[in-house]
Amino acid sequence: MERTPSDFRSDTVTKPTAKMLEAMASARVGDDVLGDDPTVRKLETRMASLFGKQAALFMPSGTMANQCAAAAHIVPGEEVIVDEDSHIFQFEGGGLSRISGAHVRTLPTENGQYSFGQLSRAIRPVNEHMPRTGLICVEESHLFSGGTIVPIDYLEEVYGMAQHHGIPVHMDGARLFNAQAETGVDFEKYGQTCDSVFIALSKGLSCPVGSILMGDGSFIERARHVRKWMGGGMRQAGYLAACGLVALEETAPLLSEDNSRCRRLGGVTLALDGVRLAQATIDTNILFLEVTHSGLDAPMVEAALADEGVLALALGDRLLRFVTHRHITDHCVDRAAAALQKVLSN
Numbered sequence: 155m156e157r158t159p160s161d162f163r164s165d166t167v168t169k170p171t172a173k174m175l176e177a178m179a180s181a182r183v184g185d186d187v188l189g190d191d192p193t194v195r196k197l198e199t200r201m202a203s204l205f206g207k208q209a210a211l212f213m214p215s216g217t218m219a220n221q222c223a224a225a226a227h228i229v230p231g232e233e234v235i236v237d238e239d240s241h242i243f244q245f246e247g248g249g250l251s252r253i254s255g256a257h258v259r260t261l262p263t264e265n266g267q268y269s270f271g272q273l274s275r276a277i278r279p280v281n282e283h284m285p286r287t288g289l290i291c292v293e294e295s296h297l298f299s300g301g302t303i304v305p306i307d308y309l310e311e312v313y314g315m316a317q318h319h320g321i322p323v324h325m326d327g328a329r330l331f332n333a334q335a336e337t338g339v340d341f342e343k344y345g346q347t348c349d350s351v352f353i354a355l356s357k358g359l360s361c362p363v364g365s366i367l368m369g370d371g372s373f374i375e376r377a378r379h380v381r382k383w384m385g386g387g388m389r390q391a392g393y394l395a396a397c398g399l400v401a402l403e404e405t406a407p408l409l410s411e412d413n414s415r416c417r418r419l420g421g422v423t424l425a426l427d428g429v430r431l432a433q434a435t436i437d438t439n440i441l442f443l444e445v446t447h448s449g450l451d452a453p454m455v456e457a458a459l460a461d462e463g464v465l466a467l468a469l470g471d472r473l474l475r476f477v478t479h480r481h482i483t484d485h486c487v488d489r490a491a492a493a494l495q496k497v498l499s500n
C-alpha cells in the first residue's frame with residue numbers, strides 16, 4: 155500500500171512550497187511590533203490595496219483576526235449578529251463574549267445567508283432597555299454548509315441594510331480566495347461589501363502560518379492594539395509574511411483546481427450506497443457527506459478510511475468532511491473514491 159496518506163482532513167495541513175521556503179530564507183525582516191519589518195509592511199500594503207482598504211494587519215491566525223476585528227468594532231455589551239453555524243460563533247472558544255464582551259445574537263442562515271426579514275428584525279431599535287447592535291458578521295465561503303459561495307449581490311444587500319442602520323459588517327473571508335476563484339469577482343468589490351475582512355494564508359494558499367485583516371486606518375489601529383494585548387504581536391514576522399507574498403503569485407491561481415477536484419470527489423460519491431451528499435452544492439473545496447450506512451457511523455468510516463491511507467474528518471456521528479487542497483492530486487481523489495467504495499461495501 156502507498157505509504158503517504160492522502161490527507162483530506164483540512165486545507166490547513168498544507169505545507170509551504172519550495173518558493174515559500176526560499177522566500178523565507180531571503181526575507182528582509184525587522185521588528186514588526188516596532189513597526190519596521192519591511193516584508194510584513196509589503197504584504198499588508200499589497201493586501202489592503204487588493205481589497206481597496208486603507209490598511210491591513212498581519213495576524214498569527216484566523217481566529218485572532220476575527221476576534222480582533224470584533225473587539226475593534228464594538229464596545230462591551232453591544233450585540234453582534236452572527237450566523238449560528240459560523241466559525242466565529244461555533245469554533246472560536248466563545249471569544250466574542252470572552253474577548254469583546256459581546257452580547258451575541260445568533261440567527262439561522264441558509265448556506266450562509268440570513269433571511270433579510272430576520273436580519274432586519276434582529277437589528278435593535280434605539281432603546282435604553284436593549285443592547286445596541288454593534289456588528290453583523292458574514293462568512294465567505296461558508297464553511298459549515300460545505301464551502302458554499304455567498305453571492306456578491308447578497309453581500310451587497312446585507313451591507314446596504316447595515317449601512318442604513320450605521321452598523322459595521324465584518325467578513326470572515328478565511329476561504330474567500332477559494333470563492334473568488336469561482337466567481338471571478340474583483341477582490342475590491344468584496345472589500346466594498348464590508349467594513350473589515352480577513353483572509354487566511356495558512357489554508358488553501360498553503361502558507362505555514364498567518365492571516366491578514368483589512369479595514370480602514372482607524373479600525374486597523376484599534377485592531378493592532380487588541381492584537382498586542384492578546385499577545386499576537388510578532389517580531390521578525392516577515393519570515394512568515396514572505397510566504398504570503400509568494401502565495402498571491404503561486405498558490406492563489408491553483409485554488410480553482412482544488413475546487414474542481416472537490417466537485418469530482420462529490421460526484422463520485424453520488425453513486426455510492428451508504429453515504430449521501432450533505433450539502434446543496436459543491437461550490438469550492440469542502441465536501442460534507444452524511445453516513446447513511448446502517449452498520450457504520452462517521453467515526454467508523456473515518457477509521458476504516460485511515461486504514462486505506464485516506465484521512466477524512468468525522469464531525470459527530472454522521473458527518474464526514476473532505477477538504478481538497480494543494481497536496482490533493484487527481485490520484486488522491488481516485489484513491490479516496492476507491493477507499494470509500496471498499497469501506498462502505500463491507
Ligand SMILES: Cc1ncc(COP(=O)(O)O)c(C=O)c1O
Pocket residue numbers: 214215216217218220241242293297326328329354356365
Ligand atoms: C471559516 C473559518 N474562519 C476562521 C477560521 C480560523 O482560522 P485559524 O484556524 O487560522 O484560527 C477557520 C479555520 O478553519 C475557518 O474555517
